[in-house]
Structures are given as structure tokens and as C-alpha cells.
Amino acid sequence: MRRSLGRLAGALLLLMLGLAAARADTHSLLRDDRDQPVAPSQLSGRWLLISFGYTHCPDVCPTTLHRISATLERLLQRGQRVQAYFVSVDPDHDSPAQLHRFLAGVSPQVHGLTGSPAALDDARRSFGVPTRRTGGGFDHGVFIYLVAPDGSVVETFHPSTSVAVLTRRIAARLEQR
Numbered sequence: 001m002r003r004s005l006g007r008l009a010g011a012l013l014l015l016m017l018g019l020a021a022a023r024a025d026t027h028s029l030l031r032d033d034r035d036q037p038v039a040p041s042q043l044s045g046r047w048l049l050i051s052f053g054y055t056h057c058p059d060v061c062p063t064t065l066h067r068i069s070a071t072l073e074r075l076l077q078r079g080q081r082v083q084a085y086f087v088s089v090d091p092d093h094d095s096p097a098q099l100h101r102f103l104a105g106v107s108p109q110v111h112g113l114t115g116s117p118a119a120l121d122d123a124r125r126s127f128g129v130p131t132r133r134t135g136g137g138f139d140h141g142v143f144i145y146l147v148a149p150d151g152s153v154v155e156t157f158h159p160s161t162s163v164a165v166l167t168r169r170i171a172a173r174l175e176q177r
Contacts, residue, residue, distance in 0.1 A: 033112030054090035069107035
């Protein structure tokens, strides 16, 4: 059941991005941390690591991004490539420029995605990521999603998963396909 929902979530994200790009409605497009619209072709056919968070997060988001960055480096040393995206849950503060500054200091291998509140809500809902505004930030889902080239979520990791375990499990998935 969980895998089915994971596959659906990944497919919905790719579908949502495709529909948004097809409509060319600038309010529904996700944009990367260089303020470029994200085309579905940039995501489909590739292995992706996706996490959600916000740039003013005091602890979990930066720690998770450091783990993702270290994992990407280890995978690259093995000749395996995975593209990583950090999707904002805070459209009011996480502009493309803010995401770019944040990621450059925390994890330059990870690309940021932001957009209108509606576009980010769609992306968040497609992965089942809960969010709730708090006084100074957000409570939000913290999992890391491994998305296969066909758009299916094939594995979900807790942010405390070690770099060694992340690397081993992701490498095994890449070798299976």
C-alpha cells in the first residue's frame, strides 16, 4: 500500500509539473533557485532525491541537506548520479534568490524549488507532506523521497538516516534498474 501511494505521489508531482508547464500559467509553475521554470523533462527519466523544507529552518532542514549532499558525493564517486531537489514549504519567504543563497551555503549540489502558494501546495500534497505554520516557521514532513526515472517513489528515508545507509540503499536501487 505504501509503495502504491509512493508511486502515485511521484507520478502526481511529474503530472502536476507537466500540466503547469503546459498551461504556461506563471502562478502554477515551480521555479528553481535560479528563477527558471522547471520543465517536466528536467525531472522525468532521472533518479531524484526530493525533500521539503524552508530556508529559515533552524535544524532539521540544514542537517538533512548536509546528509543529502554527502550522499550525492559518495554516489558520484561510484559513478552514480542522482539529482536532488529541496522543495520549499514557505512561498512567502523562499524566493528563488533566497533558496539559492541558502543552498549555496548548505548544500550546493541540491537544487531549490519554489513557486506560488498553489504550486507548492500541489507539490506538497502530491507527496503527502503535511505542513502547519507555527510562530516562527513551519512544522512539516521531513522525509527524503527517492524517485525512480519512471516517476515512482521507490523509497522513503527518515532524515536521521546515516549517509552510509542512504548511499548503500540508493546505490542498490540504481543498480537494480
